[in-house]
Amino acid sequence: xxxxxxxxxxxxxxxxxxxxxxxxxxxxxxxxxxxxxxxxxxxxxxxxxxxxxxxxxxxxxxxxxxxxxxxxxxxxxxxxxxxxxxxxxxxxxxxxxxxxxxxxxxxxxxxxxxxxxxxxxxxxxxxxxxxxxxxxxxxxxxxxxxxxxxxxxxxxxxxxxxxxxxxxxxxxxxxxxxxxxxxxxxxxxxxxxxxxxxxxxxxxxxxxxxxxxxxxxxxxxxxxxxxxxxxxxxxxxxxxxxxxxxxxxxxxxxxxxxxxxxxxxxxxxxxxxxxxxxxxxxxxxxxxxxxxxxxxxxxxxxxxxxxxxxxxxxxxxxxxxxxxxxxxxxxxxxxxxxxxxxxxxxxxxxxxxxxxxxxxxxxxxxxxxxxxxxxxxxxxxxxxxxxxxxxxxxxxxxxxxxxxxxxxxxxxxxxxxxxxxxxxxxxxxxxxxxxxxxxxxxxxxxxxxxxxxxxxxxxxxxxxxxxxxxxxxxxxxxxxxxxxxxxxxxxxxxxxxxxxxxxxxxxxxxxxxxxxxxxxxxxxxxxxxxxxxxxxxxxxxxxxxxxxxxxxxxxxxxxxxxxxxxxxxxxxxxxxxxxxxxxxxxxxxxxxxxxxxxxxxxxxxxxxxxxxxxxxxxxxxxxxxxxxxxxxxxxxxxxxxxxxxxxxxxxxxxx
Amino acid sequence: xxxxxxxxxxxxxxxxxxxxxxxxxxxxxxxxxxxxxxxxxxxxxxxxxxxxxxxxxxxxxxxxxxxxxxxxxxxxxxxxxxxxxxxxxxxxxxxxxxxxxxxxx
Numbered sequence: 001x002x003x004x005x006x007x008x009x010x011x012x013x014x015x016x017x018x019x020x021x022x023x024x025x026x027x028x029x030x031x032x033x034x035x036x037x038x039x040x041x042x043x044x045x046x047x048x049x050x051x052x053x054x055x056x057x058x059x060x061x062x063x064x065x066x067x068x069x070x071x072x073x074x075x076x077x078x079x080x081x082x083x084x085x086x087x088x089x090x091x092x093x094x095x096x097x098x099x100x101x102x103x104x105x106x107x108x109x110x111x112x113x114x115x116x117x118x119x120x121x122x123x124x125x126x127x128x129x130x131x132x133x134x135x136x137x138x139x140x141x142x143x144x145x146x147x148x149x150x151x152x153x154x155x156x157x158x159x160x161x162x163x164x165x166x167x168x169x170x171x172x173x174x175x176x177x178x179x180x181x182x183x184x185x186x187x188x189x190x191x192x193x194x195x196x197x198x199x200x201x202x203x204x205x206x207x208x209x210x211x212x213x214x215x216x217x218x219x220x221x222x223x224x225x226x227x228x229x230x231x232x233x234x235x236x237x238x239x240x241x242x243x244x245x246x247x248x249x250x251x252x253x254x255x256x257x258x259x260x261x262x263x264x265x266x267x268x269x270x271x272x273x274x275x276x277x278x279x280x281x282x283x284x285x286x287x288x289x290x291x292x293x294x295x296x297x298x299x300x301x302x303x304x305x306x307x308x309x310x311x312x313x314x315x316x317x318x319x320x321x322x323x324x325x326x327x328x329x330x331x332x333x334x335x336x337x338x339x340x341x342x343x344x345x346x347x348x349x350x351x352x353x354x355x356x357x358x359x360x361x362x363x364x365x366x367x368x369x370x371x372x373x374x375x376x377x378x379x380x381x382x383x384x385x386x387x388x389x390x391x392x393x394x395x396x397x398x399x400x401x402x403x404x405x406x407x408x409x410x411x412x413x414x415x416x417x418x419x420x421x422x423x424x425x426x427x428x429x430x431x432x433x434x435x436x437x438x439x440x441x442x443x444x445x446x447x448x449x450x451x452x453x454x455x456x457x458x459x460x461x462x463x464x465x466x467x468x469x470x471x472x473x474x475x476x477x478x479x480x481x482x483x484x485x486x487x488x489x490x491x492x493x494x495x496x497x498x499x500x501x502x503x504x505x506x507x508x509x510x511x512x513x514x515x516x517x518x519x520x521x522x523x524x525x526x527x528x529x530x531x532x533x534x535x536x537x538x539x540x541x542x543x544x545x546x547x548x549x550x551x552x553x554x555x556x557x558x559x560x561x562x563x564x565x566x567x568x569x570x571x572x573x574x575x576x577x578x579x580x581x582x583x584x585x586x587x588x589x590x591x592x593x594x595x596x597x598x599x600x601x602x603x604x605x606x607x608x609x610x611x612x613x614x615x616x617x618x619x620x621x622x623x624x625x626x627x628x629x630x631x632x633x634x635x636x637x638x639x640x641x642x643x644x645x646x647x648x649x650x651x652x653x654x655x
Numbered sequence: 656x657x658x659x660x661x662x663x664x665x666x667x668x669x670x671x672x673x674x675x676x677x678x679x680x681x682x683x684x685x686x687x688x689x690x691x692x693x694x695x696x697x698x699x700x701x702x703x704x705x706x707x708x709x710x711x712x713x714x715x716x717x718x719x720x721x722x723x724x725x726x727x728x729x730x731x732x733x734x735x736x737x738x739x740x741x742x743x744x745x746x747x748x749x750x751x752x753x754x755x756x757x758x759x760x
Binding site: 627628629630631632635636639 | 679682683686691752753755756757758759
């Protein structure tokens with residue numbers, strides 16, 4: 001059964017190739033169904049492999065399938081091979097599972113779009129790339145998938161490229177990712193130079209045998225790559241703009257696939273992190289914690305329904321990195337899974353809302369939609385309670401596990417991280433409640449569509465909304481309407497998953513730590529042990545619940561009951577002016593610096609090269625007059641030479 | 656009296672170097688291509704003579720076998736060289752070596 005591993009990425013690849021060749025002929029909705037079936041087939045193949053792994057004893061749960069040798073150069077040997085172990089199969093399960101649901105949803109969402117077949121070409125390629133990233137048994141193959149999802153995110157974010165804002169959002173995502181990829185590439189080179197292999201199993205096994213400083217460097221560089229891909233500070237700026245793509249893309253990129261790649265990578269190489277110095281995990285934890293907090297605060301003041309979710313994604317990813325940094329890998333993966341469920345649910349729900357109101361994304365123009373979109377409303381509520389951390393929804397369990405682990409990691413640092421996580425949880429509950437109240441409760445506010453003085457930074461989503469409307473051929477007029485079953489079915493399935501997903505790893509007793517035991521072969525040795533008393537854990541849970549309820553209560557007072565005036569500071573709406581700052585820096589001093597570099601390149605580097613060439617050609621120009629064409633001159637030269645050589649030898653002879 | 660003069664190998668060597676010098680001198684001072692060519696031949700044969708002399712002195716047949724090679728090469732060289740010179744003079748009877756300086760840098 002394990003031999004079916006190759007089928008997992010092969011099916012989406014086949015879908016991609018077929019759609020590339022015959023996509024136009026298949027048209028709508030044939031192309032969408034084909035892509036969905038391929039993705040679902042991949043999910044089934046993953047289930048088969050999953051079953052195969054379950055059949056093995058816990059310590060033998062890794063299976064390597066080498067398809068062929070890819071790059072054999074000297075000592076470097078890179079295979080196209082797949083590693084099926086609990087971690088990669090867990091990832092593959094929700095990538096293909098949630099991916100298939102998003103594909104299904106997209107059939108309805110992209111209805112009537114002229115680029116319908118093209119959209120599914122990219123979607124299948126995206127899933128294929130993500131599966132290569134996850135299943136690859138070495139760093140280079142993962143890098144292939146890593147770049148693949150980067151390229152696909154570019155295609156998909158700027159899917160409606162007719163609008164320049166969308167096109168530049170795609171470019172922004174791609175270029176920001178490249179900054180991080182630089183770290184990933186250096187890490188690969190260093191891993192090969194130091195350990196002589198890029199294979200995960202060999203690398204992780206030999207991690208202890210290589211100098212700690214080298215492992216530190218590899219770990220830190222891989223983290224640079226992860227920061228770019230998973231949108232952490234300082235490279236998070238691409239993710240909010242990535243909302244320019246169609247909503248299913250946002251769900252795919254931000255829930256199930258691309259952004260989780262960084263967390264996956266860090267978990268995959270956990271022995272490398274453990275073999276390096278202590279400061280790398282600490283940095284990871286702090287970057288995660290600060291990102292979680294900052295992104296959550298920004299989400300408070302966003303008015304675009306998708307931007308709120310985008311910042312919340314960044315914030316939740318921050319939680320995952322926090323968990324990775326303190327060594328709570330299981331909690332990180334657990335949160336990644338539940339996040340895949342509830343964030344895909346929220347994004348698809350938001351898409352359903354946008355679809356229902358005819359393309360507008362501004363929450364200030366919504367309100368009272370629960371009457372019009374009952375299924376979307378009900379499922380969105382599940383997503384909201386899940387991300388806000390209300391038991392028994394899945395987000396509560398995974399978030400609580402991260403917070404507990406932070407507390408248990410000890411020392412002032414652990415307590416501080418826990419406190420930041422708790423504050424973030426409070427803010428998360430607040431801004432998500434705000435979103436729910438603004439969108440679904442209150443009165444319908446379509447008419448207050450003030451000629452909104454949109455700040456510059458938000459031009460992208462507005463443009464996307466316009467494109468969204470154009471893409472659907474829906475007018476703005478008319479009653480909001482519920483989406484067709486093809487869109488609500490994935491919502492319902494995801495809502496069920498978001499509700500029960502917490503059952504994967506319940507904190508009551510060792511037997512209920514299903515995910516932990518499942519992942520033990522991969523992370524077991526470096527997993528942070530939780531040695532807290534039952535009472536402490538219970539207290540932490542109570543605190544987390546109270547905090548979540550406080551956040552919801554505060555938002556209720558502000559946005560539902562309107563008892564307190566809403567405070568949405570300008571600085572938060574502008575995301576602390578970070579984006580503007582980057583723009584200003586790159587546009588001003590940055591451009592000047594690089595103009596300087598360009599000058600240096602043109603004059604000093606090129607000057608040196610050209611100078612050498614100039615000297616040599618000048619010398620040659622002079623030398624060529626020696627070749628006069630006069631035979632007798634040559635003869636004289638030869639004769640003189642003979643005399644000189646003879647003279648030299650005669651003076652050296654000792655008679 | 657003349658018969659009493661003992662012709663030692665040294666004489667041959669002196670003769671060889673004299674011939675070589677005359678040839679070299681002629682090559683440098685004359686401009687008629689045909690004469691220059693003859694001078695080259697003279698130098699070649701001077702060297703051949705030296706080879707034979709040394710071969711005799713050192714009782715080593717290697718020198719003599721080199722001479723055979725030199726003769727063959729010289730014959731081939733005469734064929735090519737003379738052909739060029741004849742062709743040149745046929746076209747311009749008063750051409751000198753300095754007039755054919757087209758192959759300049």
